[in-house]
Structures are given as C-alpha cells and as structure tokens.
Amino acid sequence: MNTSNQNAGGPMARRAAQGNNRMVQMMAVFFMLGGVQAATQFFAYRFQYQPQLGAHFNHIYAPWSIIEWADQWYFKYPDIFDQSMSMGVLVSGVGLLLTLVVRMVIDNSARPNSSLHGSARWANRGDIQAARLLPKRNSFFKKLFAKKSPQNDFVYVGAWQDDRGVTHYLKHNGAEHVLCYAPTRSGKGVGLVIPTxxxxxxxxxxxxxxxxLWSVTAGWRQQHAGNKVIRFDPASPKGSACWNPLDEVRMHEGFEVGDVQNLATLMVDPDGRGLNDHWQKTSQALLVGVILHVLYKSIYDGTAASLPYVDAILSDPERDIGELWMEMATYPHINGQNHPVVGSTARDMLDRPTEEAGSVLSSAKSYLTLYRDPLVAKNISRSDFLIRDLMHHASPVSLYIVTQPNDKTRLRPLVRIMANMIVRKLADRLEFENGQPVAHYKHRLLLMLDEFPSLGKLEIFQESLAYIAGYGIKAYLVCQDINQLKSRETGYGHDEAISSNCHIQNAFPPNRIETAEHLSKLTGQTTVIKEQITTSGRRIGMMHGNVTRTMQEIQRPLLTPDECLRMTGPEKDENGRITQAGDMIIYVAGYPAIYGKQPLYFQDPVFAARAAIAVPLYSDKIVKQS
Structure with missing residues (x-):
C-alpha cells in the first residue's frame, strides 16, 4: 500500500508533493505550447513561406506567429489554417494524454517516501547562511556596494566544517538570545565566551x-574596543570598583517605594523561592521602612545611605531599638511630614508583642549579615558607576562581576540584586515613532552570564527575556545541563520559559541523559530505509533457492540520546588543557540542526593576539551621572 506524500506531515513531505505536482503542471503547459508551435510550423510548411514575405521555412517561428498570420490571411487560406489547427490539437492532445498517464503512474507506483516518518536532517551551507550564522557568498560588485554590517556586534555560537574540511566560525549579530548547555571543563570558555x-x-x-575572563579579555576591550572596563569584586581587599545598591533607588516621583520593595524582596529571598512564611514577609516590610528612612535621612542629615549602615542602626548596642521606631514614626521625611510607609512600619513594630517584634527584627538582621564583612561593606558603601552607565555612558562599559569560588554562595544575594536592577532599570521604557520602536540607548548590552543557574531563580529575568531584546539587551546564558533550569528547588521548574525564549541553543557533549534526550528531541525525527533480506533453501546447499528483499520506511531520531552522549569531546593533554576541538550541536529556531565543531580561541592568531594584551592594573571608574 502506498502512502501519498500529500498525506505525510512536515515541510519536506510537502515539498516532495509540491515537486511532483509542479512536474505534471509543467508537462501540461509544455505540451499545450507544443501544440501551438506545431500548428505554427505546419502552417509555415504548407504555406511555403518565401523570403520576400519575411523569413525562410528553416527558421523556428514564435508559437504565437500563427495568431498574427490568421489575423492577416485566414480569409484567403482557411483550409491551410484549419489543417494547422488540427495538427496543433493532435499534438497537444497526445501530450496531455501522456501527462495523464504519467500522473497516474506517479500516484499509483510504490516508491520510497523519504519524509514519511520525519524529515529532520543536518544543516548544509545554505541552511546556515539562511539562519544568518554564516555570510553569503557575494559577487565582487555586491561586496563593493553592500551595506557593511558592524563587525563588533557578533557573538560566537560555534563553528562548522564544510565538505573540504575548512572550519567556519558561526557568528550571530541579531537581537535574539542564546542558551548554551556545557558541562564543567567542556571548553565553553575557550570556545564561546572568550571569542565573544x-x-x-x-x-x-x-x-x-x-x-x-577579566585577565584574558579586559585588556583588549579597554584598549581596542574603547570600553570602560569595571571589575566589581565585592569580597576583594583591593582592585574592585565600588557599587552601592541604594544609589540606584529613584528618589523622585514616587518611584522610591517600588524600588526599595524590589530590593528588600531580593534581600529576604536569596534563592528565589518566594516569600513563603510569616517571618520573611514581615522582615521584608521592616527592611522597606528602614531603608526608606535611611535614604531620606541621608538627604537631610548628610549621613551615608548604605546597606551596612542599615544593619548598623538595627544592631546598635548603645541604642534601644524602640528609639529607632519612634524616630521613624516622627521624622520629617517629605516637606516636614512623616513618610507614610516609614511611619506605618514603625507603628507595626511598636504594636507587635515584644516576642514577635524581637523575632521579626532578628529575621531582618539575618539577611544583612553579608554586609558586616568589612571588605564587602567597603565595596558597597559608595558607587564608582551606576547601572544606567552600561547603556547610556559616552563610551561602552564592560562590567565584570567577579566572585571567587569560596565566596560565590555568600555573595549570591548581592549579585542577584545587581542582576535584577540591570533588567529593571535598563528595560524600563520604550518609545515609539511612526509606529516603530526608537532606541533610547547609546550602546547595546550583552549579558554574558556564565553559570547562570547559580544565581538562583530570578523571576524578573525569566519574564523579561521575552521583551528585553527590544531594549537593546542580548542575553548569552550558559548552564551545565537542562536539569539546572528545570529544578524545582533551585531553578525555574518543569515549565521554565528560559529555553523557549532563546532563539539559538548550542550544546557541547552532555553528561546527563536528561540533557541528551532534550537535545535529541530538538534535533527531530528522520525517515530511513530499512532493507530486510529473507532467504530459503537447503541448509547444506551451495546456493539459496530464493532470496527476497523488502524495503521499508521506518522512523528514528536524527541524533539518538546515546549518540548525543557519545559525541566526540575535546582532546586534552596531561595537564587538562584542551588541544583538539570536539563536536557540538547548534540549534536555530526554524532551521535544521547544525553538527558543528568547537572553536578554540588560542588556535586563532587574531584572538590569541587580543588575549595577550596586558590586563588593566586598575578598574575604571565613571563619574556619577546627574
């Protein structure tokens, strides 16, 4: 039984069916034109066309010539015209009859259907060029007059080897986001992050x-890319730029309450699990009131507003805590009037039973213990830059958030605060002109977030991925495997929206079967021809009496999970350094998957020279913008 391509799903099946239909249609058109041509040539032969009438018979006339001749001479030679028309009808009729037979043979003949069970395949050069990861080959004149694309707006997503063994870098300069799956020590840094x-x-x-990354890339970015390079290493005794989260609060037009509430929520929810109990919620409300009080007091009293100062006034051993609540309830914050949020917070604490008030205060202070570290307190008590400078300063700005392995966990709340503020402050408004969005920034921003899941669940980030591209922000997210994103405890759960908002996904050989299964599903299903041979005859005979061969279309993944797990990884020397690139897969939405290779920056003389540029001795500082 034959299954028609028209009933098979998928674009490849539809293209095959459309190809057969086009062939039949072209045959029909060809024979109809052939009939007109036959009528024209037959008339010329019978008429014995003379040179003085325009041409010799050995010429091939245009098919529509007989129409012109009939308009001129039909009334003189009706018999010749009738015979010519009959000849044309005969040729067209025989041809259309042949076309019908061909159509019947195509519809009724048994043939392999290469896309019956799936049409997945590996991308070729044309697919990669259509996905805008590889430039198209243009002629000399097209190259001469083509509009040049800025060469400093590319991110590297992999490499691809053509049939001649030549390796081509795959670069993307669109606004879409990129998600990379790369286990530890798989070469993501030397292959993707550093080249980018x-x-x-x-x-x-x-x-x-x-x-x-600071030591390898900051020198080139400062000296040759014209960037201000800022190293924010909050637990470092020297060499770190300073950044005070409270300097980001907008103390005008009523924005201060919302900004402080968002900040306090991040402080009492360091893992992104939500405010699930009474003590977290009451601690958040208390911190909102105290931080607002400190901010307004710094304006009128000249004190330093910082998170270490917030902890200091809540833990002052020489002052009864009740005095702070009374000060908050009576302080003239706005035009001689008490701020309603600050006053309400103070009255809540005064009205609570002593034991409950003590528990709320103790919980709030527990979220401020990080800022008792004198190194951290020094680095967050003032600001050498502001979040807004990243996209609005005169020069591009590269902000390196450095956390040493021993400090990564305890510094997570501070890094989460910075990441949250980057999204909220840089994607806050969008202006339109003639129905089109207008860029209000000076520089695009790349979020190169290695070990992205280690920040914990950032709900604002998951939600904002769908729209921050319109604000000039491009995310390049790197995780070890899909489980980190789908974790219910530390990630975004089974229904995470991170991967669905990333136009490009690339992957190194995975270590976990869950990631391999995910990559296999992304690659798709293909149809293969299975040959089955059946033999019969005497067991001791020299030859088989009968051999039957059966061809059958079956389905299989283009890349099975087992094949994905056994992809060729990078080769390493005895010291663990990568010496030879391994394989990787690149997925671009709407295009076939690309079976590629890992690019290695140290094997490229251009990248190697850029990486050798001396690292800056000091972090740049940006004067606080008004």
Whole structure:
C-alpha cells in the first residue's frame, strides 16, 4: 500500500508533493505550447513561406506567429489554417494524454517516501547562511556596494566544517538570545565566551568566576574596543570598583517605594523561592521602612545611605531599638511630614508583642549579615558607576562581576540584586515613532552570564527575556545541563520559559541523559530505509533457492540520546588543557540542526593576539551621572 506524500506531515513531505505536482503542471503547459508551435510550423510548411514575405521555412517561428498570420490571411487560406489547427490539437492532445498517464503512474507506483516518518536532517551551507550564522557568498560588485554590517556586534555560537574540511566560525549579530548547555571543563570558555568577549565591542555584563575572563579579555576591550572596563569584586581587599545598591533607588516621583520593595524582596529571598512564611514577609516590610528612612535621612542629615549602615542602626548596642521606631514614626521625611510607609512600619513594630517584634527584627538582621564583612561593606558603601552607565555612558562599559569560588554562595544575594536592577532599570521604557520602536540607548548590552543557574531563580529575568531584546539587551546564558533550569528547588521548574525564549541553543557533549534526550528531541525525527533480506533453501546447499528483499520506511531520531552522549569531546593533554576541538550541536529556531565543531580561541592568531594584551592594573571608574 502506498502512502501519498500529500498525506505525510512536515515541510519536506510537502515539498516532495509540491515537486511532483509542479512536474505534471509543467508537462501540461509544455505540451499545450507544443501544440501551438506545431500548428505554427505546419502552417509555415504548407504555406511555403518565401523570403520576400519575411523569413525562410528553416527558421523556428514564435508559437504565437500563427495568431498574427490568421489575423492577416485566414480569409484567403482557411483550409491551410484549419489543417494547422488540427495538427496543433493532435499534438497537444497526445501530450496531455501522456501527462495523464504519467500522473497516474506517479500516484499509483510504490516508491520510497523519504519524509514519511520525519524529515529532520543536518544543516548544509545554505541552511546556515539562511539562519544568518554564516555570510553569503557575494559577487565582487555586491561586496563593493553592500551595506557593511558592524563587525563588533557578533557573538560566537560555534563553528562548522564544510565538505573540504575548512572550519567556519558561526557568528550571530541579531537581537535574539542564546542558551548554551556545557558541562564543567567542556571548553565553553575557550570556545564561546572568550571569542565573544574578544570581538563584541558594545557594552557587556560578564559573570566571571575566579576572574579569568577579566585577565584574558579586559585588556583588549579597554584598549581596542574603547570600553570602560569595571571589575566589581565585592569580597576583594583591593582592585574592585565600588557599587552601592541604594544609589540606584529613584528618589523622585514616587518611584522610591517600588524600588526599595524590589530590593528588600531580593534581600529576604536569596534563592528565589518566594516569600513563603510569616517571618520573611514581615522582615521584608521592616527592611522597606528602614531603608526608606535611611535614604531620606541621608538627604537631610548628610549621613551615608548604605546597606551596612542599615544593619548598623538595627544592631546598635548603645541604642534601644524602640528609639529607632519612634524616630521613624516622627521624622520629617517629605516637606516636614512623616513618610507614610516609614511611619506605618514603625507603628507595626511598636504594636507587635515584644516576642514577635524581637523575632521579626532578628529575621531582618539575618539577611544583612553579608554586609558586616568589612571588605564587602567597603565595596558597597559608595558607587564608582551606576547601572544606567552600561547603556547610556559616552563610551561602552564592560562590567565584570567577579566572585571567587569560596565566596560565590555568600555573595549570591548581592549579585542577584545587581542582576535584577540591570533588567529593571535598563528595560524600563520604550518609545515609539511612526509606529516603530526608537532606541533610547547609546550602546547595546550583552549579558554574558556564565553559570547562570547559580544565581538562583530570578523571576524578573525569566519574564523579561521575552521583551528585553527590544531594549537593546542580548542575553548569552550558559548552564551545565537542562536539569539546572528545570529544578524545582533551585531553578525555574518543569515549565521554565528560559529555553523557549532563546532563539539559538548550542550544546557541547552532555553528561546527563536528561540533557541528551532534550537535545535529541530538538534535533527531530528522520525517515530511513530499512532493507530486510529473507532467504530459503537447503541448509547444506551451495546456493539459496530464493532470496527476497523488502524495503521499508521506518522512523528514528536524527541524533539518538546515546549518540548525543557519545559525541566526540575535546582532546586534552596531561595537564587538562584542551588541544583538539570536539563536536557540538547548534540549534536555530526554524532551521535544521547544525553538527558543528568547537572553536578554540588560542588556535586563532587574531584572538590569541587580543588575549595577550596586558590586563588593566586598575578598574575604571565613571563619574556619577546627574
């Protein structure tokens, strides 16, 4: 039984069916034109066309010539015209009859259907060029007059080897986001992160464990990409720029309450699990009131508003805590009047039973213990830059957020605050002109977030991925495996929206079967021809009496989970350094998957030279913008 391509799903099946239909249609048109041509040539032969009438018979006349001749001479030679028309009808009729037979043979003949069970395949050069990861080959004149695309707006998503063994870098310069699955020590840094940071010339925010990316890329970004390079290492005794989260609060037009509420929520929810109990909720409300009080007091009294100062006034051993509540309830914050939120917070604490008030205060102070570290307190008590500078400063700005492995966990709340503020403050408004969005920023921003799940669940980030591209922000997220994103305890749960909002997903050989299954599903199903041979005859005979061969279409994944787990990884020397690139897969929404290779920056002389540029001795500082 034959299954028609028209009943098979998928674009490849539809293209095959459309190809057969086009062939039949072209045959019909060809024979109809052939009939007109036959009528024209037959008339010329019978008429014995003379040179003085325009041409010789050995010429091939245009098919529509007989129409012109009939308009001129039909009334003189009706018999010749009738015979010519009959000849044309005969030729067209025989041809259309042949076309009908061909159509019947196509519809009724048994043939392999290459896309019956799936049409997945590996991408070729044309697919990669259509996905805008590889430039198209243009002629000399097209190259001469083509509009040049800025070469400093690319991120590297992999490499691809053509049939001749030549390796081509795969670069993307669109606004869409990128998600990378790369286990530890798989080469994501030397293959993707470092090449991107050594070519992207716009602003960037880089999460940098151990400071390796700073030492390799900051020199080129400062000296040749024209970036202000800022190293924010809050637990470092020297060399770190300072950033005070309270300087980001907008103390005008009523924004201060919302900004402080968002800040306090992040402080009491360091893992992103939500405010699930009474003590978290009451601690958040208390911190909102105290922080607002400190902010207004700093304006009128000249004190320093910072999170260490908030902890200091809540833990002052020489002052009864009741005095603070009375000060908050009576202080003239706005035009000589008490701020309603601050006053309400103070009255709530005064009205609580002593034991409950003590528990609320104790819980709130527990979320401020990080800021008792004198190194952290020094680095967050003033600001050498503001979040707004990342996209609005005169020069592009590269912010390296450095957290040493020993401090990564305890510094997570501070890093989460910074990441949250980056999204909220840089994607706050969008202006339109003639129905089109207008860029209100000076520089695009790349969020190069290595070990992204280690920040915990950032709900604002998951929600904002759908729209921050319109604000000039491009995210490049790196995780170890899909389980980190889907974790219910530390990730975004089974219904996470991170992967669905990333136009490009690339992957190194995975370590976990769950990630391999995810990649296999992304690659798709294909149809293969299974040959089955059946033999019969005597067991001791020299030859089989009968051999039957059966061809059958069956389904299989283009890349099975087992094949995904056994992808060729990078080769390493005895010291663990990568010496030879491994395989990787690149998925672009709407296009076939690309079976690629890992790019290695140290094997490229351009990247190697850029990485060798000396690292800056000091972090840049930006004068506080008014």
């Amino acid at each position: 940071l050594l070519s992207w010339g716009q602003s960037a925010v880089i999460t940098d464990l151990k400071g390796e």
